[in-house]
Amino acid sequence: MANPTGLAGRRSAAERKPRKERWAELIETATQVFYERGYEAASLQEIANRIGMLKGSLYYYIQSKEDLLFEVVNEVHQKGLAVVTALAQGPSPSPLERLHRVIRGHVEHTCHNLVPTAVFLHELSALPEDRRRQVLGDKHSYQGVFRSLIEEAKAAGEVREDVDPKLAALSILGSANWVYRWYRPDGEFSAQQIASHLAETAIRGIASEAGLASCTR
Amino acid sequence: MANPTGLAGRRSAAERKPRKERWAELIETATQVFYERGYEAASLQEIANRIGMLKGSLYYYIQSKEDLLFEVVNEVHQKGLAVVTALAQGPSPSPLERLHRVIRGHVEHTCHNLVPTAVFLHELSALPEDRRRQVLGDKHSYQGVFRSLIEEAKAAGEVREDVDPKLAALSILGSANWVYRWYRPDGEFSAQQIASHLAETAIRGIASEAGLASCTR
DNA sequence: CCTACCGATCGGTAGG
DNA sequence: CCTACCGATCGGTAGG
Missing domain, CATH: 1.10.357.10 (Tetracycline Repressor, domain 2)
Incomplete structure (x- = not known):
């Protein structure tokens, strides 16, 4: 793995991706985490980590888990x-x-x-x-x-x-x-x-x- | 339901059941709760409630969920x-x-x-x-x-x-x-x-x- | 999207 | 089995 901590690392605002692209990335990551842990055991924290975002920031895209x-x-x-x-x-x-x-x-x-x-x-x-x-x-x-x-x-x-x-x-x-x-x-x-x-x-x-x-x- | 609160109500020590009996009741209840909610979403609190026991007391019977x-x-x-x-x-x-x-x-x-x-x-x-x-x-x-x-x-x-x-x-x-x-x-x-x-x-x-x-x- | 939080609940434990 | 706890983590929010 390129990143042994499992954290993708946060970007500066300049690196912000288009909303559509981010959304696709989010869904893809969520799918993977739900697959690995099951929905209930999966945490928004882990999903956020994988795409290099803070947990709270996910709510810019969703209303709920x-x-x-x-x-x-x-x-x-x-x-x-x-x-x-x-x-x-x-x-x-x-x-x-x-x-x-x-x-x-x-x-x-x-x-x-x-x-x-x-x-x-x-x-x-x-x-x-x-x-x-x-x-x-x-x-x-x-x-x-x-x-x-x-x-x-x-x-x-x-x-x-x-x-x-x-x-x-x-x-x-x-x-x-x-x-x-x-x-x-x-x-x-x-x-x-x-x-x-x-x-x-x-x-x-x-x-x-x-x-x-x-x-x- | 006989008990609208969903709590079975705690018993006095005199009503304590034999260990084997309690164990069977515990397993049966756990099965039901796991079925209804899924394992991850199921809480020990709910299982304890249904058999009229405090959550912590479950650990008299088990080491972990x-x-x-x-x-x-x-x-x-x-x-x-x-x-x-x-x-x-x-x-x-x-x-x-x-x-x-x-x-x-x-x-x-x-x-x-x-x-x-x-x-x-x-x-x-x-x-x-x-x-x-x-x-x-x-x-x-x-x-x-x-x-x-x-x-x-x-x-x-x-x-x-x-x-x-x-x-x-x-x-x-x-x-x-x-x-x-x-x-x-x-x-x-x-x-x-x-x-x-x-x-x-x-x-x-x-x-x-x-x-x-x-x-x- | 980040900062800075919150209340609720979770599994679990020490001691009796 | 109850009393009385604890640390950790959870989903979620206000404000920028």
């Missing part, structure tokens, strides 16, 4: 949801193929945005209920994307009759989300490898014989 | 592991059938012990590394049970050749563990329903044609 968590969590949720909905709407021979693509995309996005995703999945519960709902939206948007695809596939006869779409959606989302707990960029499995495996087994788990036959992978 | 988390987390982990290993070793026509049973048992155990399980899965990371390892053991015991069964099934030709047992184990554990995030005792799905679904889809996800045929459910 909670604002930081909200921002971090909201940002990654929007991004992830965008990825997943885009893939779900794309063209494809069959709903089951689209589901396959959505799972892959979701898992790869998780792996490539491990730190903010982990904060989202682990610390969302630290937000008060109203702000949590503000992030998630009134609908179960994420779950809804998966569920709709499964319903569609079921209507097309590609999914077994005894499969409950909501239960299946929760199950698939679970195996996918859990990835943040064990994936490591330098680990033995690549993001693509994990994404492919999860998508493949999830599809096989719910597909009817007809559905399985229609997937030519 | 961390002791409480360790105890809670260790207890439920041992119990869960016992359930799963017992089921894995039981008699059965095929390894895949045993895996089916293990997944069901694991999920039902999770649902029936939702609060301590949630604390285990969510707050384990709040323990320092050495005590975390002390809980989990040096081996990945949980993951190992699932992985071994999958390896066995693969050797018996019941699992597809292209399935990586470790990846499959992590995937199945993920969908099962995630249940603590959405299962509610009064929700629309029963523990048995969820357990059956997860087991069924997980098996179908990895089974070979021969393996699928050998499972007559």
Whole structure:
């Protein structure tokens, strides 16, 4: 480390960065500290230290510590949801193929945005209920994307009759989300490898014989 | 509530309970408070209040707050592991059938012990590394049970050749563990329903044609 | 953004 | 287990 004290050192006013730039730096640092310590255990003091600012000065940018968590969590949720909905709407021979693509995309996005995703999945519960709902939206948007695809596939006869779409959606989302707990960029499995495996087994788990036959992978 | 202040009220020395009884009450209360607030946000003050004791008096039973988390987390982990290993070793026509049973048992155990399980899965990371390892053991015991069964099934030709047992184990554990995030005792799905679904889809996800045929459910 | 604070609460302890 | 504490740190603020 260039700075063994962990303090970035305060700058003179002349070095002040543009507000937008500072804000981005602040969010990035907060994400990292929340990831390492957990939201509750993370202190504004440490965040301030890392960006070379006094703790009180953070309030030039925020109204409360909670604002930081909200921002971090909201940002990654929007991004992830965008990825997943885009893939779900794309063209494809069959709903089951689209589901396959959505799972892959979701898992790869998780792996490539491990730190903010982990904060989202682990610390969302630290937000008060109203702000949590503000992030998630009134609908179960994420779950809804998966569920709709499964319903569609079921209507097309590609999914077994005894499969409950909501239960299946929760199950698939679970195996996918859990990835943040064990994936490591330098680990033995690549993001693509994990994404492919999860998508493949999830599809096989719910597909009817007809559905399985229609997937030519 | 019988006591609207949230304080249980202190007892006279004559009402002092046996140490073992008090200890059990303490652990149970700590589990609940950790569940509701998260470990970091939970205060010893609140735990003490709920059992009608002064905060300082807790140190008659513990050396640190961390002791409480360790105890809670260790207890439920041992119990869960016992359930799963017992089921894995039981008699059965095929390894895949045993895996089916293990997944069901694991999920039902999770649902029936939702609060301590949630604390285990969510707050384990709040323990320092050495005590975390002390809980989990040096081996990945949980993951190992699932992985071994999958390896066995693969050797018996019941699992597809292209399935990586470790990846499959992590995937199945993920969908099962995630249940603590959405299962509610009064929700629309029963523990048995969820357990059956997860087991069924997980098996179908990895089974070979021969393996699928050998499972007559 | 810094200076200079504050009240509240936290985990924990000595001594009985 | 209670009495009676303590130092540290926390999130947050007034004023510039």
